[in-house]
Amino acid sequence: MTRSIRKIVTGIRAAGLAFASATLAVLLWLSQPKRQTAVASSKPNVIVILADDLGYGDTSVYGSKIIRTPNIDALAASGTRFTAGYVTNPVCAPSRAGLMTGRYQQRYGYEFNPNGRDKTSGMSLNEITLAQILKSAGYATGAIGKWHLGQPDGYYPSDRGFDYFFGMAGGGTDYIVDPAPGDEFIGPGGEDIKVPAGGISAMPEGVQLKSVLERIRAKSPITRNHQLVSVKDYLTDALSDEAVDFINRNQERPFFLYLAQHVPHAPLQAPKKYIERYQNVQDPYKRVYAAMVSALDDSVGDVIATLKKDGLYENTIVIFLSDNGCAGYVYGACSNAPLSGFKRWLLEGGVRIPFIVSWPGHLPANRVDTRQISSLDILPTAVAVAHAKLPADRVYDGVNLLPYLTGANRGVPNPRLFWRDGVDFAMRDANLKLWLADIAPQGAKAYDEPETVVERSKGKRIVPSVGPEGEHVMLFDLTKDIAESHNLAATDPSDVSRIKAEISRWNKTLVKPMWPESKHSTVDYDGERLRLFY
DSSP, rough: HHHHHHHHHHHHHGGHHHHHHHHHHEEEEESSOOOOHHHHHHHEEEEEESSSOOOTOSGGTOOSOOOOOOHHHHHTTTSEEEEEEEOOOOHHHHHHHHHHHOOGGGGOOSSSOOOSSSOOOOSSOOOHHHHHHHHHOEEEEEEEEEOOOOOSTTSSSGGGGSEEEEEESSOOOOOSSSOEEEEEEEOSSSSSEOTTTTTTGGGGTTTOHHHHHHHHHHHHHOOOEEEOOOOSSSHHHHHHHHHHHHHTTTSOOOOOEEEETTTSSSSSSSSSHGGGGTTTTTOOOHHHHHHHHHHHHHHHHHHHHHHHTTOGGHHHEEEEEEOOOTTTTTTOOOOOOSOOOOOTTSSSHEEEEEEEETTTTTOOEEEEEEEEEEEGGGGHHHHHHTTOOOOOOOOOOOOOHHHHHHSSSSSSSSSEEEETTTTTTEETTTEEEEEEEOOOOOOOBBOOOOOHHHHHHHSSSOOOOOOOOOOEEEEEEEETTTTTTTTOOTTTTHHHHHHHHHHHHHTTOOOOSOOOOEEEEEEETTTTEEEEEO
């Protein structure tokens, strides 16, 4: 209580205890900081939590029978869970570029994962990020976790609108650098590695776990604003702690937090405390993967608990999604059910992802929405929440979701969505989905395996072009066939022609890729052997 309030209270005591008590309560309320009220009326906080390779069916709220995700489930209950949420690409970096700019990444050449050879292979410096827009609107901005949009000066997160960055600027790393007893790993050859009571030194001869960890960590180190740091904790937990700290540090001003967790991307590694939650799961791949998703769920819980503790819960919009579907090369550990395909594929399993939007007190709770939305919508939605303005010098492909979330607009946010990976195209047109895939050359072997195997198998990198076998045309009706198992192309040629024409018109608005594909793999689907470029 301030000195002046004490004088007033002393003076009114003679007027009666009841009156004095009531006056004291009012004065105490008036003396409280007004930050929450002022901020809530003008600049809500924005948090985007991005998982890495999380399967459509890998949370309990999206149907998993193995993995328990109470915090993600609670987030869905507090807002809207979309069943037709999409990203712009079935692999990490291009998908993240589309999210961060609100524009199809093919508009500026970020079509494939960076090839690792070109040191300037980052997102075009002509692009304006969500962080830059919100920073110009007075927001504190923080990126924590995986960036994958450029590492050199100019491309690094702190050069793209973020005040603070902690994580890996590259595409991946290990989760544990100092394995402890009870930790479990899936090795590069699929071997199940359990750290015994005696630690690494007690492991059987021939298990080169430590050298594998050191090699991978050296490839994509952890940095804090360009400075190399050593992380001893499980990486997922360390990133969660950083997110909590960022929220606590920025209570007094509006903030944008981009928490891009690395889990459950390979390599599959989990510490004892998460492994113990799934001791009943006999399959080692599913056990370690479930433990990693459980760590992700704890991270979501930590963020929400911090918002509540700091009094920011109802003044923060939280968006949760994955950068693409789960991978087909993690030994059956994950699930995109009921969808077909995996990461790298333009089938639904590659690009349809868990997508939750929560803003308690401002948007309806406990809703399930079947309309198709896109990660492209995150930027214009966040800009609207922040009462900021979109730059007027470029095309934005996403839409502001707020009217759709409140019920003011009952239409479909994105009746048409497009994808391009080299010479492979796809489009969702209302309930129809067309996929035009390159047919692999005669004699090509099918493989969609761990990255190291793919790289050895394919040899020289190539610029994608339609092969001599031409393209395979697939048309699916997603309302009747969500698994994309019944190709209607032969029976609905008019729809094929119409959607092809739409793809052709869209393709003319794009530019050539800034670099060749980083990798490709060959898969069997719908009776053909197809090539996937990424």
